[in-house]
Amino acid sequence: MKAELILKVVLPPLIIFAILVALTISKVISGWSMYILWILGFVVANLMVTKVTAKWSYQRRKQKRLQKQKRGNKNE
Numbered sequence: 001m002k003a004e005l006i007l008k009v010v011l012p013p014l015i016i017f018a019i020l021v022a023l024t025i026s027k028v029i030s031g032w033s034m035y036i037l038w039i040l041g042f043v044v045a046n047l048m049v050t051k052v053t054a055k056w057s058y059q060r061r062k063q064k065r066l067q068k069q070k071r072g073n074k075n076e
Helices: 005-025 031-074
Strands: none
Touching: 005 031
16 A cells, blocks of 8 residues: 555545544543544544545446457457
């Protein structure tokens, strides 16, 4: 994996959870609001990671498909 992709996958969830931990430790959020924000944090982080990895996977498959088509055209 490229370093750029790793940063796009690791950095946003890290920032989200760092903020949630800081807010929880400082007791800015507590009770039900804490539970709701943590669940939303997990959902948002998972969606961000899924979006980046799906985009990367789609581009990689597209490149492979184009390479196969080029090879097929050269053989004809």
